[in-house]
Amino acid sequence: MLFNSFIYLLFFPIVCLLYWLFPKQYRNALLLLASYYFYMNWNPLYGLLILFSTIVTWLCALFLNQKEKREKKKIILFCALILNLGILVLFKYADFITLNINDLFQTFHIKWEVPFLDLLLPVGISFYTFQAIGYTIDVYKGTISAEKNFITYALFISFFPQLVAGPIERAKNLLPQFHRTHHFDTANFVQGARLILWGYFMKIVVSDRLAIYVNFAYGNISYHNTITLIVATIFFAFQIYCDFGGYSNIAIGCAKIMGFDLMANFKRPYLSTSAIEFWRRWHISLSTWFRDYVYIPLGGNRCSKGRNYLNIFITFTISGLWHGANWTFIVWGALNGIFQIIEKFTAGFRKKWADFFCLSKIPIVVYGFNVLFTFTIITITWVFFRAGSMNIALQIFDKLLNVHRGPLFTLPLQALLYGSCFTLVLIVSDFLQERNGDKHFFLENKSALVRYVTYLSLVIIILLFGVFDSSRFIYFQF
Numbered sequence: 001m002l003f004n005s006f007i008y009l010l011f012f013p014i015v016c017l018l019y020w021l022f023p024k025q026y027r028n029a030l031l032l033l034a035s036y037y038f039y040m041n042w043n044p045l046y047g048l049l050i051l052f053s054t055i056v057t058w059l060c061a062l063f064l065n066q067k068e069k070r071e072k073k074k075i076i077l078f079c080a081l082i083l084n085l086g087i088l089v090l091f092k093y094a095d096f097i098t099l100n101i102n103d104l105f106q107t108f109h110i111k112w113e114v115p116f117l118d119l120l121l122p123v124g125i126s127f128y129t130f131q132a133i134g135y136t137i138d139v140y141k142g143t144i145s146a147e148k149n150f151i152t153y154a155l156f157i158s159f160f161p162q163l164v165a166g167p168i169e170r171a172k173n174l175l176p177q178f179h180r181t182h183h184f185d186t187a188n189f190v191q192g193a194r195l196i197l198w199g200y201f202m203k204i205v206v207s208d209r210l211a212i213y214v215n216f217a218y219g220n221i222s223y224h225n226t227i228t229l230i231v232a233t234i235f236f237a238f239q240i241y242c243d244f245g246g247y248s249n250i251a252i253g254c255a256k257i258m259g260f261d262l263m264a265n266f267k268r269p270y271l272s273t274s275a276i277e278f279w280r281r282w283h284i285s286l287s288t289w290f291r292d293y294v295y296i297p298l299g300g301n302r303c304s305k306g307r308n309y310l311n312i313f314i315t316f317t318i319s320g321l322w323h324g325a326n327w328t329f330i331v332w333g334a335l336n337g338i339f340q341i342i343e344k345f346t347a348g349f350r351k352k353w354a355d356f357f358c359l360s361k362i363p364i365v366v367y368g369f370n371v372l373f374t375f376t377i378i379t380i381t382w383v384f385f386r387a388g389s390m391n392i393a394l395q396i397f398d399k400l401l402n403v404h405r406g407p408l409f410t411l412p413l414q415a416l417l418y419g420s421c422f423t424l425v426l427i428v429s430d431f432l433q434e435r436n437g438d439k440h441f442f443l444e445n446k447s448a449l450v451r452y453v454t455y456l457s458l459v460i461i462i463l464l465f466g467v468f469d470s471s472r473f474i475y476f477q478f
Contacts, residue, residue: 182259195253
C-alpha cells in the first residue's frame, strides 16, 4: 500500500478512527493488525519474513536481558545478527554476489556458472531489519531493557507509518510511546496534517514532476546532450530529496496525528555548507544508525587520523552497499566518504586560506559559495546512485565532462517548466524555514490568513499539478 494511493487515503482515517474508539488495552493489537495488513498488501508472504525477524530478535533480547555471562550473550547477539543479516543478504545480495562470482569465473575462463536465485526483494526489508538489529544491540549493551510484551515489540518493528522507508527508529524513543495512553489532541492533528500536506506536495507535485524529465533523459542517454543531462542530474538531486523527504513527512505526520513522535529524517540538506554537514541533515535516522552501530564500534575518531579516515571510508562504503546490490551504490557511498575525508584533511589549510583573504568579512558570499559547492559535489555522486550500471554512469560522465552538442529541446518541455517552478518554490520554502528557526514560514505562520491561504493553495496545486499515477517511492527498493 502506497502513501500516494487512494486506498491509503481510506485506510489511514479508518485506522485513526478505530484507534481512538478502541479501549487502551486493545489499541496496540489494532495497530499491529493494521500494520501487517498495510505491509502484506504488496505480497502476503512478506509478512512471514518480518514476523520471523521479529520473533528472532524478541527472543534473543529476552535472553540478553537475563544475567548471563558475557560470552554467552555474545553468542546470542551473534546468532541474532547472523539470522537477520542472513535474510537481508539472501533476498537483497544473493544474485549480486552470484553475478560477480560468475564474472570472475569468466575472467579466468572457468566454465561453470552459479545459478541465480531470482528472489523478489521484500519491500522495506533493509529498514525493519536495521531497526531490529539496533534494538538487539541496545539490549546487549544494556542501554535499554528487553520488551517483554510480544505485541508491543512486534508493533515497534512493523509500525506502518515508518515501516517501509523509515525513519529507522530507536527503541528508546518509540517503544515507550506504545505503553502510553494517547488521547486525541488538536495540536497534534494540525501539526501532523501540515506535515502530510507538505509531504504530498513534495512527492506528487515536485518529485513526480521532476521524475518525468529525469526518466526521459536517463532512459535515453545516447539521445541527449551535455546541457540536458546536466539539467536532468540537478533535477534528480531534488527528485530524490522530495521523494524521500516527502515520504518522511507523511510518515511523521501520520504518526503525529495518532500521538506518536517519530524522529526527523531530513533537515534542509541542500543548504549544507559541507559534505559532513550534509550527512547530518540527510536521512538522519540512517546516518546516525551507521554512526552508532558501525563507525563508533570501528573506533570512530578516538584513534589516529589515518584510522579515523579509514573508519569513515568503511562506514560510507557499507552505507552505499546498504542502498542496493550494485557497484554504483558502492561507488556512491565510497565517494561520499572520500569527500568527508578530504574535508577533514584540508580543514586547517582552508581556515588559513580564509583568514589570509579575510573571508570572514563577507560571510554571505562564503556561505553561498559553500552551499553551491557542496550541492555540486553531492549532485555528482547522485549520478552513480541514479545510473542503472557503472557503464551507464561512465557514459553520463563522458557527456557531462566532454561537451556533446545536440538538440536542446528533445525533452518534455512541460515537465521542464513545471519541475523548475515547483523546485524553486521548494528552495525558497527551505531557505525561509532555515531562517525561521525550523518552523515552516507559510504553514506555521503567525498569521491565520497566511496559513489558511497556504493550505488552500497547496491543495489546489496538488489537485491541478500532481502526478496521480501511484508511483512508488524511490527508497522502497532498498
